[in-house]
Amino acid sequence: MATFELYRRSTIGMCLTETLDEMVQNGTLSPELAIQVLVQFDKSMTEALETQVKSKVSIKGHLHTYRFCDNVWTFILQNALFKNEDSQETVGRVKIVACDSKLLTQ
């Protein structure tokens, strides 16, 4: 079953990848098992975001650039306002990478 590997680029995903790489380097973990762990990470992240996360955020800003290729949207926003129910924050520059969740079930 295909997974979205984009969550591996998050802070937690990068830490996991680094740790697994270290373990494979010094022989405590086989490369196949490391890949299995990462695939499970992808699945767990998707499931957690779908079922356990209820908060909604609205993002408004100036669209500097956009790209759509291989069914992945990449946006770069300038002066983006992230608005939550209780808080808001302005970020000078933000990159958004988005995949179509409908493609997971195909």
Place this chain on the structure above:
Amino acid sequence: MADQALEASQPVDLTKHPSGIVPTLQNIVSTVNLDCKLELKSIALQARNAEYNPKARLMFVIESLQRFAAVIMRIREPKTTALIFASGKMVCTGAKSEQQSKLAARKYARIIQKLGFPAKFKDFKIQNIVGSCDVKFPIRLEGLAYSHSAFSSYEPELFPGLIYRMKQPKIVLLIFVSGKIVLTGAKVRDETYTAFENIYPVLTEFRKNQQWYGSGSFSIGIGYTCPNPWIRNITNQYHCLYYFVFFHQL
């Protein structure tokens, strides 16, 4: 954009536009051949403001789904959209003047050159000019359609505008009850201007006169009642461009 602002501030040349109204150009569609094969995926990944969805299907009114293999790219100045095909052919839409369309097409060609392709600028051609204007009086579409039946197509239940296919010049006009007019099909702007000057006396002939009663469900002007009881309350809000092409993802 500068030349449009100039046209608005200068008095209308009545020798060229006897009606006193000059249609405003709204959209120019042009094509050019970059004369080299292109790798669309590599362009989509490197260029900014690009979309590439080779699985997308182009859907026509007759509902035949055809593959749409092009990169859609946009630039901000002039504000335009380009469809770039693997064959090296390109379509440029959205410009408000012929010079802007050519300038935009050159900018897209330069982007393709910067990505490493030996792009040329062959056979640039304006394919369509769309203009619009407002005669500022309401029009009796039913009367016009009856009198000019050879050129008119008026089906208010399908579309609120009258479609007038002028033979000389070969221009299609969308005429609305409000007096707003859309002209499309010109390859040079003079065709748009001539078509409008040709239709203006006809529009004046079928001008809708003042209503005798208040804005109720009756629309009895002199010599005209709306035949269709369902649309007697037509408002004058209709003025829209309509496109037969839209994209569908499978």
